[in-house]
Every structure is written in C-alpha cells, then in structure tokens.
Amino acid sequence: MPITLQDVAQKAGVSIKTVSRVVNEEKNVAEETRHQVLQTIQELGYVPHVQAQRLASGKTRSIVLHFPLSDPGLFSNLIGMDFITGVALAAAKEDYYFSLMTGSLTSGGLIKLCRGAQADGLILMQITVQDWRVEFLRENKFPFVMHGRCANNDGLSFIDLDFEHAMMEAYAHLTSLGHQHIGFLTYPEEWRVKGLGPAVHTLQGFRAAVKKFNVTSPYRECQQTVERAYWATRSLLKENPRITAMVTVHNTQAVGAITALQELNRKVPEDCSIVGVLVGNEGELIIPPLTSIEYSSHEIGHQVAEMLIRKIKETSPGPEQILVRPELKLRRSTAPAPR
Amino acid sequence: MPITLQDVAQKAGVSIKTVSRVVNEEKNVAEETRHQVLQTIQELGYVPHVQAQRLASGKTRSIVLHFPLSDPGLFSNLIGMDFITGVALAAAKEDYYFSLMTGSLTSGGLIKLCRGAQADGLILMQITVQDWRVEFLRENKFPFVMHGRCANNDGLSFIDLDFEHAMMEAYAHLTSLGHQHIGFLTYPEEWRVKGLGPAVHTLQGFRAAVKKFNVTSPYRECQQTVERAYWATRSLLKENPRITAMVTVHNTQAVGAITALQELNRKVPEDCSIVGVLVGNEGELIIPPLTSIEYSSHEIGHQVAEMLIRKIKETSPGPEQILVRPELKLRRSTAPAPR
C-alpha cells in the first residue's frame, strides 16, 4: 500500500536512483527530469520511509535529550519545560527529530543509545564535577554536548550558567540598597555532596560575594519546597534578627521565605527584601513580584541543541564552551534597607 | 566496527536467525544454544541496530506526542511539563521510544508522520470541537489517541478532564460557604471561538452551576496573564461590588486577581475567597495557598500514553474514553462569606 521509490521510478520512467536524487535535492539532475519526477511524487503522494533512509545512510537525523527525573525537584519544572521546548524547536528548525529520555541513565542504557544507532547525538544534563557518562561517550566517540560542566572540560562542548556571576549580581544589588545582613537559602546539601554544578558553583559565588561586599550572610542548605524554605527562613531570622534581605535559588524557596516573613510581621520589601537567583521567569507569579537574577531557559535549550547539531555535522571548528550571564530583573520585592 | 548479528552468529557457530531468536526472547531455542549465544553477545558487546529492526519489522516501537507551542499560553507550562513527563515515563515503561513534536502540525507534516513510518502512533492535544487532524488520521487508519475530545467521539479514544464537573465543584464549595456573588475569570474568547475544549466545556459547566446553585456570577473571558486578570478583576469588582468570591482557571489569573483584591483592600480569604479550577498543583506556590479543583497532569500523560500503546498493540477491546473528575483541594484562599 505505501508508495516507494520503486513505484515513483516506474511511473516516471526513470531509475530509483534518479528519484532518490530528486528527493534529496542533489545536483546533476536535468531540469526536465526533475520536474517530471516531482510531479509523479506529487501524484502518488510519495513520502520517504524514514527508517529505510536511516538504515541505508547510517544517519538518524535525530538527537536525544536525557532529562533525568530521578530527582524531580532538581530543576524547577517551569524552567525544565522552557528548556525542553527550546531544544525541540531548535531541532525542528534544523530538520532533526527530537527524542526525550527520562529516568536514570544506566551504563547499559548509554551503550544501547550509542551502539544501537538510536540517535546521532546526545544532550546531557545534571552534570557532576566528575561524570562517568562524559568519559564513556568520549571513549566511544559519540557526539554529545552538556548543559552544565565538569571540573575538567578540556575538549568538551557545553553551555552553562555563570552561577558565580549571578551571586555577585544579587549581592551587588542588595548592598547597593544598603543591606548588610543578608540571609541565603541555597541548594540542598546532597546536591553539593554529589558534585552537582549549581550547588558547587553557587556556593563558590556566594563566598566570593560575601568577601567582596563585606557583608554578614548566614546561609542554609535547603530542599526546594515551600515548607522547608519556610522553616529555614524562620531559623535564620531567629538566629540573626538583623537580617534585612534574603537570597533564594528557587521559586518555592522564595514563596516559603515570604510566607515566613509575613508571619513574623515583616513586610516584603519594606522590612525585608528578597532576591531570587536563577529562578527562570517565574518571579512574576509571586506576590510581590520577585526581583531576580534570571535568564532564558528556552534560549539555553535552543543553543545547546544547535551546538550539538553543529557537532554532529562537524561544522564547528572545535569544542564550544558558553557561560551564560544571568541578568538582574528588577521587580517589586527589593527596597532600600530599613532605617 | 559495530558488532552485527552476523558477527555473533559466526562466533557462536549458529545461524543469524538463531541469534535473532535469542535476542528477541522467542521460544523454541534449546537452552544450551541460548546460553552459548547469550555469552557470545556478552563477550562481543552486541547491541541490536534499532533502525534495522524498524525497517525489517515495520514497527518503530516509538510514539510521538504533538505538543503545539504556537500558542504558548494555551497550557500552563507547569502542567505541560508534568504531562510530558507522564507520557515519557509510560512510554519508557512499555519499552517504547518517545518523540516530542512541537510547532503547528500542517497537513503535510501529518502525512509525513503517517506515511514516513516515523512512529507507530500519535498523541494529539488541543483538540477542537471539529478537528481536521482527527478525520485525517482516521481515514489513514493511523493509531492515535486524544488528550481532549471532539463534538462527536464515536469510535475515538480519548482522555479528557471533566470541566463541567470541575465547575460544579467550585460553585458547590463556594455556595456552601455562603457566597452568593461570585466573579468568574474564564478562558480567552479566541479559545471559545476556535472551539477548544477547555473553553467550551468550562462555559457549559459554569452555566449549569449558576443555574443549579442560583447565584449571581458575572464573568470575563480573559487572557492567561497576571496583567489581564488584574484588570478583569478590577472591572468585575467595580461593576459588582457585592462579589465575595472569585473563580479562576489559571494560576496567572489567580495571581492577578489576588493582586487586584489586595490593592482594593480586600483581604484574601477574609473579604474575598478565591478558587482555582484545573490549575494543576501550582496552587501551593501562591500566597495564600490556593484552594483548587485539581488533578494530576502527570497521571493523565501516563494514561494517555498507555492508552495509545494498547491501541498500537491492539490489546484494547475498542475505543476507550476516560473523563477525569478533578477534586477539590482545600488550601487557604477560601473562607465563609463575610457577614
């Protein structure tokens, strides 16, 4: 029932190779022949069989994004969605198929992906400082790019956020408003222990910022839930009543902090300012709208996919490494320090 | 370089058909032979070539979800993410690959998808009352299921939300608290005009609820942004000062409404209650936490994928039609009517 190259060739009175040339827009086809074949394709409603193309050519024209959900709180869902659609749109633009893998990636799964010719390349997330997947893919010479970075990135392509810079921006903004005592809720301890980039780099940036701006800044490593952030904030304020500003790294943390502040009769931002670091664009869904150091997760997804496709096509000169600088977005949760 | 069936067969001293049998766990292989082959596979690190399997068998073992982003506000991103991960996990569980298509689906795109053998089945979203895609797929006998439903669903498989029931629940809850004047922000006018399910069914449910509970309930069709909801709420309250409760159908609307109420010095929930209808589980990220009629978008994604796979395998007896009843989740944004 389905129409094949064979059918088209027969009806058009040419060889299948010629039809193939037309379909793939190769040069060296007489204009007249081209027209004739094109018309036959139209009449018959011919559509190339993707799987056959893939087997014969050895290329799948597809990329896969491994988006681990083992730890669902790891990325804000909203940010995740924007990222995924960024990847999807970039892939579509380059005429690549896009597959999504969730769940944890075992070494067996990775072997299947590479050797089974499921895709031409892979996007990796949740990169740890030392990452076995990176070594594996490198050895197998399978094209991949990272959203994140390792300790040693020689020869690797990645795009990552400049967490250090983000923290600098947050503290620069708050100190410029006169805040000297700033509470900080950061990523959970396990993240840091696992060597996950956001936790590691954010803490480094935090230390550098505290030093540079010479502020008092007690902090808590905190799960990304409203509840945990609520209690962490209460604990911080109890021990450090002079705090006039808070920095958080997740929207749930911001909500928990605001809730705690309100209960303590501290108005935001009059009595206490609050800044979200790398919370995506969710800040405007918080009341009051959250001043944030933010970036476009969609844009990053788009870029990482394009980077991978360049790598697959080998049109990139060498490894590409991009560090995105998030920017301060002023909303209504920050104000000059009281007094 | 890559290991093929041929290589395994040769080394194990059997035919490739036998190796194929072992790989596919078919019956009728001598236990001894099986062992021998399995060991050789292990030694050689053989992994089946997915594209070859697909071409030869005529099955791709993959499904595609068409998630249109042409109208990015159409679904809340958070809900979308949960839905997608639900689909992804269900597909993985059944050992199916999962591809995501975004962007608008042209008739050409749909033809390619079906005839090009890209996937074994398709999940459709944003179903309109009359949907050309449904007709097309039906005629081409391509397996698909819908997240949503048409006007006439004879012979079709779908899973959808019971919007009518959701509205009933919202009004039942508010009237039980003594509210008689209830403002309502619903989906934008264009949605209704296009015949999109949520808009159409919600409005039907709204009318039924107003009648049943005999309340005054002015409403506005409203874009899903904080800003629009803010102004719509102000307009509603200006014209109807007796309103003591609001119903919204999106988290941005809830945020806009709360902001407007606060500016008018109406405390939530003491002076004005607010209920979110079908806002996913985002209600807890709002201050105060939003009482909602909600459901698990993840669960729906999971179910719709399973439904499709049953359809592909033809293990389902006939068309399956599921209407999910969302449930009231009490949080802190509703209270008895003032006085």
Next chain:
DNA sequence: CTGAAAGCGCTTACAG
C-alpha cells in the same frame, strides 16, 4: 546527467 548493483542489519515466512 543517469543507472545497475551491492548492501545497510535486521525480520518474516517457510522449510526441514
């Protein structure tokens, strides 16, 4: 500019 042949790595259908 065009085509006949071989082959991509599997599965299907049949035979024994």
Next chain:
DNA sequence: CTGAAAGCGCTTACAG
C-alpha cells in the same frame, strides 16, 4: 529446535 532465502526501502560507490 534450527536455518537458508528473500526482502524491508532506501543510499553508497561506481560505471558510463
């Protein structure tokens, strides 16, 4: 329980 043959629908490499 096992295997030899044909074929899935294309592309590659070569020849003319």
